[in-house]
Amino acid sequence: MNHYYGWGLPVNISTHGAAIDHLIYVIHIFMAVLFIGWFIFLIYALIKFRSRDGHKAIYDINHFKVPTYLEVFVALLEVVLLVGFSFPIMNQVRQQIPDKSKALEVRVLGEQFAWNIHYPGPDGLFGKSAPEFMKPGSPVGLDPEDPIGKDDVVTINQMNIPVHRPVLVHLSSKDVIHSFFLPVMRVKQDAIPGQSIPVWFEATQTGKFEIACAQLCGLGHYRMRGFFNVQSPEDFAKWLVSKAPKKRIPATPRVPAPLKSFVEDSTATVASHTTAPS
Numbered sequence: 338m339n340h341y342y343g344w345g346l347p348v349n350i351s352t353h354g355a356a357i358d359h360l361i362y363v364i365h366i367f368m369a370v371l372f373i374g375w376f377i378f379l380i381y382a383l384i385k386f387r388s389r390d391g392h393k394a395i396y397d398i399n400h401f402k403v404p405t406y407l408e409v410f411v412a413l414l415e416v417v418l419l420v421g422f423s424f425p426i427m428n429q430v431r432q433q434i435p436d437k438s439k440a441l442e443v444r445v446l447g448e449q450f451a452w453n454i455h456y457p458g459p460d461g462l463f464g465k466s467a468p469e470f471m472k473p474g475s476p477v478g479l480d481p482e483d484p485i486g487k488d489d490v491v492t493i494n495q496m497n498i499p500v501h502r503p504v505l506v507h508l509s510s511k512d513v514i515h516s517f518f519l520p521v522m523r524v525k526q527d528a529i530p531g532q533s534i535p536v537w538f539e540a541t542q543t544g545k546f547e548i549a550c551a552q553l554c555g556l557g558h559y560r561m562r563g564f565f566n567v568q569s570p571e572d573f574a575k576w577l578v579s580k581a582p583k584k585r586i587p588a589t590p591r592v593p594a595p596l597k598s599f600v601e602d603s604t605a606t607v608a609s610h611t612t613a614p615s
């Protein structure tokens with residue numbers, strides 16, 4: 338997967354990626370023009386107003402109006418960038434949330450230092466979850482008594498999605514502010530404790546990519562890396578079935594799995610309603 342992340346922009350496999358890339362290029366061109374323009378102006382001002390025989394340098398901004406006009410011109414260009422380019426993309430990406438009947442809904446819960454991915458399972462409904470049920474083996478805190486959550490699938494640092502289908506992520510965090518970053522999808526959104534923030538995207542091709550945390554969130558921030566696998570709808574369905582929680586085996590005393598076991602195993606699946614190691 339490494340060749341997707343070189344010096345330039347990573348490969349774009351998002352339906353709205355082209356518009357965002359276009360904006361990034363336009364901003365870079367504007368900034369390059371500004372940088373070169375101001376540099377030339379600086380050299381010009383240094384030479385023209387230098388102290389020399391018969392000419393004293395005067396620190397008075399009022400007798401030279403060009404910088405003021407330039408500042409106004411630059412401010413106008415920035416308004417054009419914002420209104421003409423950024424707002425339409427922002428509107429397209431953030432306001433037009435896809436129809437829930439067509440989209441795959443996934444909850445993503447950041448924590449120090451992992452991404453917990455929660456799928457609703459075949460019934461399409463998320464089971465009840467609450468902080469008091471969070472423990473090793475149940476990182477999203479599914480209520481063990483809630484029948485709706487029995488088929489839910491929870492993975493750690495492994496997000497699989499089907500290609501050509503909108504994915505609606507409900508993003509949150511357990512502890513501090515993280516930032517859910519999918520470079521190939523051109524998605525970057527802060528995950529904030531106590532808030533569920535909708536983020537959507539649609540992949541245009543299959544492949545294995547990465548999830549990063551783009552917010553310095555603690556000492557282990559550097560290892561908050563997840564895996565993002567875009568699959569055909571058939572492969573995705575098979576994968577989801579393979580990750581479905583196994584049937585609970587009753588009447589054996591259970592020792593909670595140590596935290597280490599699911600934090601370090603990046604592709605582990607955690608059965609939602611049991612703490613028994615599978």
Ligand SMILES: [Cu+2]
Nearest residue numbers: 515550554561
């Ligand atoms: Cu983080």
